Amino acid sequence: MSAKEYWKIDNNKIQTSHIIVGMDDLKNFSFEVIRLKDIYSYEEVLKINAFYDGKEYGSRISKVSKLDTEIVSLADIGINLTRVEYIELSSLIKNNYYNLEPQEREAIENNISDRTVEAVAGFYRDYIQEKQIEKREGFYNIPVEDFKREFNDSSFKRYNISDIKEALKIRGYIKCNAGRNDLAIKVDGVNHRYISFDAQKLGV
Structure with missing residues (x-):
């Protein structure tokens, strides 16, 4: 199966955030993806806000280079997906990376609640x-x-x-x-x- 059969992104425009929703059995899951850039180090990370049935479940921060492995930490906040579903979600995010306009910050958010x-x-x-x-x-x-x-x-x-x-x-x-x-x-x-x-x- 391809990524688009697991997940669907809202559009392919360049904007400050994008919404990804699940298809079929995954329809209760949705994610808001934001690209953050440190104005001093120029390092970038992705912030992924997770939702289930429209209820916010929390967020995770990941460097793009580690997204494939770090995206599974969404399970720690109650987003329970299969390994393949995580991989396909990561793939869709990376494929749309340049459709995310970077949001500049003096400090990049982290995963401390x-x-x-x-x-x-x-x-x-x-x-x-x-x-x-x-x-x-x-x-x-x-x-x-x-x-x-x-x-x-x-x-x-x-x-x-x-x-x-x-x-x-x-x-x-x-x-x-x-x-x-x-x-x-x-x-x-x-x-x-x-x-x-x-x-x-x-x-x-």
């Missing part, structure tokens, strides 16, 4: 209050090494720390220098790296 990001932010909110870290110009600055130490001693250590910092940045919890996931602050004439939490976003 909103719930996990909120939990991590809450964890560091408690840490800031416990250590009585002083608020400076609307931000709480945690030295990178302290942030890393607390992270590695927490239940979140199963996640990649770079992905967590990136997710905090994307969702506006931390202030960062361009192209980085931390902030340089000069102390006594020397730059030091901090994870700089937005006090208003944290609610403290």
Whole structure:
């Protein structure tokens, strides 16, 4: 069977996103595909938003070069397909790649869920209050090494720390220098790296 017998794309125009729907027995499945481009590194990824019976099931992020293997992680959010169905979906997305207009971002989204990001932010909110870290110009600055130490001693250590910092940045919890996931602050004439939490976003 060919890809078009498993899945159908909305059109072949160049636009910011495309909708792919299943055919026949797969008609309850649909996907929104978006192409994202990092304005600093120029790297691109695909964001795939998954739906079943019109209900949103979550999303996955993948580099195009790894799409064939990473698309099966949709199963982790409840999109249960056969190996062939995943391969055909990946093939259709890649065949229509240049019909997706890249959306530029200062930081590319990743697969850390909103719930996990909120939990991590809450964890560091408690840490800031416990250590009585002083608020400076609307931000709480945690030295990178302290942030890393607390992270590695927490239940979140199963996640990649770079992905967590990136997710905090994307969702506006931390202030960062361009192209980085931390902030340089000069102390006594020397730059030091901090994870700089937005006090208003944290609610403290």
